[in-house]
Amino acid sequence: MGPWFTLLAQLRSAQPEIQRQLDSWRQDECAYLAVLKGHAFIGASQGTLDYFDTQRDSFITATPYDFSPRIQASGINSIEVAQQLIERVHQGEVVSINWLHMSQLGRELPTKVTMLPADHEGSQVILARFDPADRRAKRRETVSNGFDRLPAQLVSSILEDSAEAVYISNHQHEIIAVNKAMCRICGYSADQLLNKSPLDLQGFCEASQRQIDFLQSLEDRGSWQGETLKTRSDGSQFPAWKSCRKLQIDGEIFYVTLFSDISAKKRLESRLTEQAMVDTLTGLPNRHQLKLHLDQVLADATEVGGKPGAVMFMDLNGFKNVNDCFGHATGDKVLQLVAARLEASCIDNAHIARLGGDEFTLVLSDCQDSEEIEAVSQQLLAIFDAPFEINGQKFFLGTSIGIACFPEHSDQAAQLLSFADTAMYCAKKSPNHVLFYDSQMHRDAQYKLKTINDLRHAFSLNQFQLAYQVIVNLDGSQVLGVEALLRWHKSETEIIEASDFVPLLEETGLLINIGQWVLTTACEQVAKWRSEIDKPLQACVNVSATQLEHPDFVKQVTHALESSGLPANGLVLEITESALLRQPKRVKATLNHLKALGVRIAIDDFGAGLSSLSKLGSLPIDTLKIDAGFAERLNDPQGRELCQAMIQLAQALKIQFVVEGVETLEQKQILAGMGQGFAQGYFYGYPTAAEQFTKANFILH
Secondary structure, rough: OOHHHHHHHEEEEEOOHHHHHHHHHHHHHEEEEEEEEEEEEEEOHHHHHHOOOHHHHHHHOHHHHHOOOOOOOOOOOOHHHHHHHHHHHOOOOOOEEEEEEOOOOEEEEEEEEEEEEEEOEEEEEEEEEEEEEOHHHOOOOOOOOHHHHHOOOHHHHHHHHOOOOOEEEEEEEEEEOHHHHHHHHOOOOOOHHHHOOOHOOOOOOHHHHHHHHHHHHHHHHOHHHHEEEEEEOOOOOOEEEEEEEEEEEOOEEEEEEEEEOHHHHHHHHHHHHHHHHHHOOOOOOOOOHHHHHHHHHHHHHHHHHOOOOOEEEEEOOHHHHHHHHHHHHHHHHHHHHHHHHHHOOOOOOOOEEEOEEEEEEEEEEOOHHHHHHHHHHHHHHHHHHOOOOEEEEEEOOOOEEEEEEEOOOOOOOHHHHHHHHHHHHHHHOOOOOOEEEHHHHHHHHHHHHHHHHHHHHOOOOOOEEEEEEEEEEEOOOEEEEEEEEEEEEEOOOEEEHHHHOHHHHHHHHHHHHHHHHHHHHHHHHHHHHHHHHHOEEEEEOOOOOHHHHOOOHHHHHHHHHHHHHHHHHHHHEEEHHHHHHHOHHHHHHHHHHHHHHHHHEEEEEEEEOOOHHHHHHHHHHOOEEEEEEHHHHOOOHHHHHHHHHHHHHHHHOOOEEEEEEOOOOHHHHHHHHHOOOOOEEEOOOOOHHHHHHHHHHHHOO
C-alpha cells in the first residue's frame, strides 16, 4: 500500500455522518481526493495530481489557492475566501462550493469542491474532493483507443521507429528490449544494452541515491516522470525528459521507460532566461536580476551577521534634453557609454544594474562604514566629469544619487529600492546631488502623495477659491486693478496658498484646467466690478510656464475675455522670469500674439531670480512687478538703492512698475519719492474673497 492509501485509511471522524462520508469516498476509486493540514496539502490521489497537471513534489506543501486565479469569476479574492472556507471546516463544518481552479499548465478547471473535517493521528486535517464542474473534464468510462486491436508486429514497429528512446526492462530492471532511438541517442549498440541493468552501464544513470529514490517512487506510485541527466557511451552528458511506468501483464512485471534529449530545449531556456535577466541595451543586469541578487545579499548578511551594505539609486541629470534634441538613438548610445563607464570603474563589491530609462542601481556589500559608501558615491560622480562624445558631439551629463543602507534602513529588498529612489529625488535638489535616505524623506514623500490625491478631488469639491488684492497708485489717487490669488480651502480651518500647491498641479498636469478656471473666473468678477463702480479696473492673473507653452493658451484667453465681456486691455497676465527661459521662442511668439489682442503683460517677482535684462527689451512687456524683497530692505541704504535701480530700469524702458510687499506707510512714502508707479501689499489691503469685497476696497488710499 502506497503512502497516499495509507494516509487515506488513517482518516477518522467522531461524527457518524462525516465518518460515513469518509468511508464512501475511500471506496470511490475515481474520486479526486486530497488531504490538507492547516492550509497546505499533505497528500493527494494520482487522479488529483493528473487533474491539476502537477507532480506530487509540487503539490505537497502547496495551498488550494496556489492552484487558483487571484480573483474568482464572481469577483471574490481567492486567497481570502479560501482561507475563510478552510477555517470554517476546521470549526467542524462541511463546506461545498463551486470554485475556479487553475492547473499547473494554466488550464481553467471549474470545480465543485467539498471539504470534510477529519482527524489524522490526533491532528486536525481536511479531506477535500474535487468534482469537475465542466462536463468535458469529468472522468468517462474507459473506451478502447484501438491499440488493442492492432497487430503486435505493427505496435512493435511503431516503438522501434519512435523518435523517443524506449527501453523495456523486467522485474529485475534488466533491459530486455531497446529501440533505434535509444541506441542513437546514447551511442550504445543493442548488444551492449540487452540483458544489462542501467546501473551496470557506466554513467548511464544518475547518482545511486537519486536512482534509489526513482525506483522507490516507481514502486509506490506505479509511474514516474521528470527531468534527469543521462550519459552517452563517450562519457558526455545530456539533459533528458524521462517517463517510466510499471506494468503487470499475465503476472509478470515490466518497466517501460521513454526519454528524449532536451539539450536544445535547455539551451533555449538558458537563452530566454538570460534575456529575461539582462538589459538588452546595455548588457547590464536588469530589474529582475537585481532583485534576486539583492534578496540573496540580504539573506547572506542576515545569516552570517555580515557587514553593512547599501543600495545606490542613480538618475542622469540632463538626459531628457539629449533625447529631446538628438533623438532616442543618440540617447541609447549615451546610456551604453554610461553603462561602460560604470563597469570600468572597478568598484569593489558592487553589483551594477539598469532598471530602465536613465536609472541605474548599484548594490554594495561588505562595506566597512558609511564613509566607504560615501567614497563610492564620489567615485560615481567623478565618472561624469568628462563629456560623452558621440559622432563628434560632446554631451555633458551629471547624476543624482540616493542611498539606502542595510540593515540600518531596512532588510527588505523592495523597501530598500523604494527608499533609495526617494533619496535620489531629494538629491536632485541638493547642492552635491548625493543624499542618504532618512525617515523625513519618506514622510515628505507620503505627504506629497496624499496632497496630490487630495488635489485631484479639490476642484470637483469646489475647494479652490480666488482672493483679490488691490493694486494702487503710489500717490493714492487711483486703484489700478486687482490681482487674483488662488487659494485651496482644504478644510474649514486650513487654507493653503498657491505657492505651496501650484508646483504639484503643474507636475500632475492639473494646472491647465484649473488655470483656465482661474482666468475665466477672474475676468468675470472684474468685469462685474467695472460695471458696478464704473472704473477701468484691470484683472491681474498669474500664468505658469506650463500654461504659456500650451498650444491652446491664446484660445483660452480669448474665450475668457469673450465670455466675461472684459476688454483685452483690462486683463494683465503676470509671468515669472523663469517662464521665459524654458522655451523662449514659443513663449515669445505667444506673448506677441497676446499683445496683438490688446492683453497686457507683466513680469512678476522681478529681481528675485536671475534677471535677463537683454530679454526685457525684446519682449512685449507692459509692467515690471518688483519683488517684495526689495520693499523689505527700503530702510537699508543699499536696499533702497537697489529698489531705485529697478524703478529706473522700468522708467528707461517706458513701462509701468508695481512694487510688491508694501506693508507700512514709511515704505509707501519712500517709494512715492522714487517715481510715478504703483504698489501692492498689506498696507493697501489683505487678499479678500470676492463676496467680502465692497466699494470700500476701491476707495482711494
